[in-house]
Amino acid sequence: MKNFICIMCPKGCHLTVDEANDYQVSGHSCNKGVKYGKAEATNPIRVVTSTVRVEGGDAHLCSVKTADGIPKKLVLEAMKEINSVQLQAPVKIGDIAIKNLLDTGIDVVTTSEMKSA
Secondary structure, three states: OOOEEEEOOOOOOEEEEHHHHEEEEEEOOEEEEEEHHHHHHHHHEEEOOOEEEEEEEEEOEEEEEEEOOOHHHHHHHHHHHHHEEEEOOOEOOOOOEOOOHHHHHOOEEEOOEEEOO
């Protein structure tokens, strides 16, 4: 049995996932909790947000995030990859900072604009 607090809505239901019984979820008040509980027990994913360095811009850092969730076990390795990136200004929202991060099929995209200095 695994226990989670659902983050899919403000209720914060206390979920119990029974791994021995086909990942049945209890403690949920809606179907979102069932989906979240099963996913969290079998393949937890996280959206990673961070910053990357920018050269020649009106600031030195630009915010970025993964375009979708990546496996939780890859988060630390992903941060090492993200921290090694340096972009060149100008940067637009949605620009790809890293294509196919760690062969996950998920890109890292910029979430702020950076004008040239």
